[in-house]
Amino acid sequence: MNRPNLRRLFSSCDVNKSGNIEFEDFTVVCRELNVPERDARTLFDKFGASEDGIIDFDRFSSGFLEVSEILDLASFDAGASQGAWEEFEEKMGAEFLLAESLREQLADLHRALHASANMTLLRAYEEVIQAVVSQGLETKQQCERLETSLKLVDELNNSQLAEMEDDIQQQLVKTEQRVREEEQKKMDAAMATIKTKYEDEIADLHAAVTRMLKSQEDSDLHKSREDTFALRIKINKLSQENEQLRCSLLQANTEVSILHSELDKMKNIFTDLKDHHEREKDDLKRMMMEYETYSSQIQTLQDVNKKLYDSNDELRSALANQVTTSKRRLSPEDDMPARKMKPLRQSTLNHGSSEQNSSVSHVAHWAERYLDSGVSMQMDTTESSGSDYDSDDARCSVETVHHSYSEVELSEVKSEAAVSMTLSRASSFASSMRRPLPAFSTLPQAESVVDGAEPAPMLRLVLAGDAGAGKSSFLLRLTLNEFRENLQSTLGVDFQLKKMLVDGEMTSLQIWDTAGQERFRCIARSYFRKAHGVLLLYDVTSERSFLNVRAWVDQIQDSADDKLPMCIIGNKVDLREQCGTQSCVRTLDGEKLAKAYGALFCETSAKEGSNIVEAVLHLAREVKANVKLRKKSESQVRLGETNSRRTVNGCCRL
DSSP, X not given: OOHHHHHHHHHHHOTTOSSSEEHHHHHHHHHHTTOOHHHHHHHHHHTTOOTTSEEOHHHHHHSHHHHXXXXXXXXTTHHHHHHHHHHHHHHHTOTTTSOHHHHHHHHHHHHHHHHHTOHHHHHHHHHHHHHHHHHHHHHHHHHHHHHHHHHHHHHHHHHHHHHHHHHHHHHHHHHHHHHHHHHHHHHHHHHHHHHHHHHHHHHHHHHHHHHHHHHHHHHHXXXXXXXXXXXXXXXXXXXHHHXXXXXHHHHHHHHHHHHHHHHHHHHHHHHHHHHHHHHHHHHHHHHHHHHHHHHHHHHHHHHHHXXXXXXXXXXXXXXXXXXXXXXXXXXXXXXXXXXXXXXOOSSOOSOSOHHHHHHHHHHHHHHHHHHOSSOOOOOOOOOOTTOOTTOXXXXXXXXXXXXXXXXXXXXXXXXXXXXXXXXXXXXXXXXXXXXXXXXXXXXXXXXXXXXXHSOOOEEEEEEEOOTTSSHHHXXXXXXXXXXXXXXXXXXSEEEEEEEEEETTEEEEEEEEEEOOSGGGHHHHHHHHHXXXXXXXXXXXXXXXXXXXXXXXXXXXXXXXSSOOXXXXXXXXXXXXHHXXXXXXXXXXXXXXXXXXXXXXXXXXXXXXXXXXXXHHHHHHHHHHHHHHHHHHHHHHHHHHHHHHHHHHHHHHOO
16 A cells, blocks of 8 residues: 555544544544454554554554554455446546546545445445546536637637738828829919919010010100100019019919928828837737736736645644643642633833833744734733633723733643743733713713722623624624724634623623634633623524534533523624525524524624624623622522531531
8 A cells, every 4th residue: 555545544543633543543443344352452562552552654654564464454355446446437438537646536435435335325426426527528628619719719800900900001001192192183283373373474574575665666756755754664563563473483482392391291290100000019019918927927926825825824723733732730729720811912012020021022023923924913912910811800991992812721730740830911901982872871970980980890701603704893893883894804812891881880891702713613612611691693694604503502501611691693684685585594593593592682783883782782681690690699509608617617626
């Protein structure tokens, strides 16, 4: 058997997932394989168990051949199972569709089913594989069809683009020819007009000169000096007209030159437009190449980001496992189980001695090193002198105090050499005043002053429910009357203090927000033991979170010594209209479930702020009544014990 199969077999034998096979785990596996109990110890020793009575993977792999020969597990029905799988694989024809590793896993499972002689399950398994293979073939064919259609579309687009370019070129050539012909016609017409006018003027001048000569001859012959003077004046006028005609001819020549320059300018503009069009085509090609490059780079960055998130999740899970499995020993003088809160700080305050500052800075450095995974966490710590999560005398002058913790629960271990440890913590209070909600009743200022003079009773409430049920938004709306989109998931434990007027008495509520992920369930159990009441939330748009309410109730009842008052809350009712009534949990179903467990029921919306304070207020009233009954019964029991002790001491005293 190869090493991966040995690893899977070792994991199957490791029932408690501790990384080692203990004798109890090995006995369970031998009982399932119908191995007599008298031979279990012999086989366990053949694996080379250590002095502690455990088998690691190296000893398991080295001793597997000898044990498999005894149990005849390595060659049991291997040939028949291999032949059945090869026959099924030939009939299925999925050699090129499935990957090699996937085929090996399917073959191992097929051999195991064939070896178990459960033909019904084997046939169902073969039908499932055939359905998957057929679906894969259909998907492959569909992909090929899509690729063919994509190629055809690309070819059609290229041909259309080429045709458009040819049409544009032809239109440009036609436009150029038409403009040239029009300008040439205009220029020829203007030149012809100017030439005709010039010829007419020259003819008029020749005629005038001829007339002048004739007049001069006639004047010399027939007219007197007055006629000669008149003719001279007329000649001067004609000379002036001739000069004007010459100036107009020069102006016409100038206009023709201007028309030639404008024609050259239009030719240059046409050339520039053509070059601009070519540059735009080159820019478009370059942008397409850059788009493809950026797309590939973005895909690579997304893959890297996904790997980073996976590594961060692995680091967090490893850290959580290491923290929950760590154990500290207490001094023999403390008989009560102790819980210590391990603060994770973001900012240190100058409170206390230098030793406290150094301890807090060390913890902050440790948190930044191992927990910085892109998820922001509030890391303020609070601890009054001589008070912890279990203390009932928490006094606070502000209305709302917010802190976040990562808790390590210490086990009850008695040791001969116990070490007493002292933890110094720094406190950081962040208070915010908010306007009163409708569920609060207004009191005169004198009564509030009297209430502030006496310590308010402390009630511990725990928020529980699946991840994404809206517990953090519920707590934020209750304490700060705010709603924030895209809140980060709670890691570990978060808590806030809230003062409310319950039955005419100012009461401090210590509300703990626990993480809903599976890896933090062990932390949530420790808070149920000392809680006075539980707010159990589910998402009305998620049937899965509603179905998990029963598991949460069972966990709460198992963790708590007495029955705790509970309020089952259906959150996110504002999304019910958007999601539709079919996919949402009905109000009647929530009421039936709460009635079955004897709990309160309420539907809220953290986004709109509806029924948030009312739900907490009703639970606080029931918790307060329950605490009073419990204190009364405890006082009666203590009174009986005191009287009995006094009687015994009195009869034995001299």
